[in-house]
Amino acid sequence: MKSAVENLNPTRVRLTVEVPFEELKASLDAAYKKINQQIQVPGFRKGKVPARVIDQRFGRGAVLEEAVNDALPKLYQSAIEEGELNPLGQPEVDITELKDNEQLTFTAEVDIRPELEIPDYTGIEVEVEAAEVSDADVDEAVEQLRERFATTSVVERAAAEGDVVKLDLEAKVDGEVLADGVAEGIDYTIGSGELLEGIDEAVKGLSAEESATFTSELKGGSAAGKEAEVAVKVNTVSARELPELDDDFAQLASEFDTIAELREDSRKRLEQSKKYEQATKAQENVLEKLIELTEVPIPEKLLEDEIQTRKHNLVNHQLGQMGMDLATYLQMQDKTEEEFDAELKEQAEKGIQTQFILDELVSREKLNVNQEELTEHLMRRAQSSGMSPDQFAQAVVEGGQVPMLVGEVARGKALALVVESATVKDTNGELVDLDDEEDEEEGAAEADAAAESEDTESKDAEKADDKKSDA
Numbered sequence: 001m002k003s004a005v006e007n008l009n010p011t012r013v014r015l016t017v018e019v020p021f022e023e024l025k026a027s028l029d030a031a032y033k034k035i036n037q038q039i040q041v042p043g044f045r046k047g048k049v050p051a052r053v054i055d056q057r058f059g060r061g062a063v064l065e066e067a068v069n070d071a072l073p074k075l076y077q078s079a080i081e082e083g084e085l086n087p088l089g090q091p092e093v094d095i096t097e098l099k100d101n102e103q104l105t106f107t108a109e110v111d112i113r114p115e116l117e118i119p120d121y122t123g124i125e126v127e128v129e130a131a132e133v134s135d136a137d138v139d140e141a142v143e144q145l146r147e148r149f150a151t152t153s154v155v156e157r158a159a160a161e162g163d164v165v166k167l168d169l170e171a172k173v174d175g176e177v178l179a180d181g182v183a184e185g186i187d188y189t190i191g192s193g194e195l196l197e198g199i200d201e202a203v204k205g206l207s208a209e210e211s212a213t214f215t216s217e218l219k220g221g222s223a224a225g226k227e228a229e230v231a232v233k234v235n236t237v238s239a240r241e242l243p244e245l246d247d248d249f250a251q252l253a254s255e256f257d258t259i260a261e262l263r264e265d266s267r268k269r270l271e272q273s274k275k276y277e278q279a280t281k282a283q284e285n286v287l288e289k290l291i292e293l294t295e296v297p298i299p300e301k302l303l304e305d306e307i308q309t310r311k312h313n314l315v316n317h318q319l320g321q322m323g324m325d326l327a328t329y330l331q332m333q334d335k336t337e338e339e340f341d342a343e344l345k346e347q348a349e350k351g352i353q354t355q356f357i358l359d360e361l362v363s364r365e366k367l368n369v370n371q372e373e374l375t376e377h378l379m380r381r382a383q384s385s386g387m388s389p390d391q392f393a394q395a396v397v398e399g400g401q402v403p404m405l406v407g408e409v410a411r412g413k414a415l416a417l418v419v420e421s422a423t424v425k426d427t428n429g430e431l432v433d434l435d436d437e438e439d440e441e442e443g444a445a446e447a448d449a450a451a452e453s454e455d456t457e458s459k460d461a462e463k464a465d466d467k468k469s470d471a
């Protein structure tokens with residue numbers, strides 16, 4: 001077999017493969033055997049029909065077609081290995097010549113991983129926000145904890161800002177009550193902004209058993225995006241009472257004896273969170289710089305497939321689970337379809353670029369993944385998926401996804417290597433020491449770039465879900 005490689009562009013090649021007919025003998029024998037099992041010829045036992053009879057009865061062309069179909073995958077793979085290529089996706093194969101007892105010639109066009117020149121990344125410098133915790137931050141954290149221990153009691157007065165009201169709602173569009181527009185016994189905190197626009201103004205000043213109507217644009221459900229006339233009835237009005245910020249509260253809400261100890265613990269937790277955010281942002285910024293410095297050609301077909309996959313996942317999985325279509329989602333995100341498509345393309349490009357760059361670093365730096373690292377990563381992925389480690393591991397093995405997980409860990413190590421070599425300063429001009437966060441961050445980021453943008457879409461979808469629930 002002879003093969004030649006023609007570079008059509010930096011990410012696509014055409015293989016021309018010439019195969020002497022004798023190299024098709026095994027596939028021809030297999031073709032005759034397969035056909036033998038499928039036919040009945042008078043005078044011959046099943047499976048014992050001679051080759052010449054098959055040729056006469058069914059035509060030599062049918063045998064050749066079967067043999068070529070059997071041989072092509074193996075011949076293509078041999079040509080790929082001979083050319084030392086890294087193909088992406090399935091090839092487009094064209095049989096250009098088939099001479100019986102002489103030669104088979106075919107071409108195969110396929111996308112390949114581009115050859116990348118990774119620049120010297122040791123000089124990368126990035127800036128992140130300083131990990132500072134103010135007294136106001138601590139006050140806010142303690143206040144949030146205090147809110148969790150608030151109590152309510154029914155009062156005999158008109159509803160005011162901050163009160164909790166129990167409501168019945170009925171939404172009409174064009175005078176018709178919507179099938180999914182009726183809700184009873186909803187608890188709502190006035191001023192929280194968690195329900196329909198205009199409801200705060202409607203219920204303020206109402207006492208128990210009083211009603212009001214207002215108009216609002218529905219954010220979800222069967223009439224999403226339409227103006228509705230909403231009738232609201234107040235069943236009860238309850239005042240919220242917050243506990244005093246004293247030592248008794250500290251003992252109620254925590255393991256600490258004094259409010260001072262509780263505040264100090266809150267400060268430490270906030271500092272840890274800020275450092276974690278700082279390390280995460282450092283990774284993101286270093287990755288952005290690395291992408292800017294590296295020229296990464298992207299195969300068109302791969303980009304198209306990645307865009308379609310991301311769009312399919314968003315529409316059919318994330319939005320589908322919320323009972324929302326793309327049009328409603330775009331309306332809630334205040335985006336046009338053109339803006340959405342442009343963002344999706346940008347995210348897909350970044351994902352592909354990052355994966356190519358980090359895979360190249362894995363190869364260049366000869367980074368390996370050991371069993372302990374793979375197990376730790378599997379545990380983290382299982383936790384984020386909501387499955388037990390055993391269930392997740394079984395699903396990964398049955399789905400043949402182990403190589404994918406190994407790749408994620410290896411790319412995480414590659415990114416950690418680049419971040420370790422970079423200079424990271426905060427907005428105060430101070431050097432940021434990421435050593436304390438490295439182990440945790442290496443697993444958290446995983447730097448599987450393709451997933452990064454998808455997470456962005458997921459977060460947008462979650463925000464949309466929050467808004468949808470308001471309706």
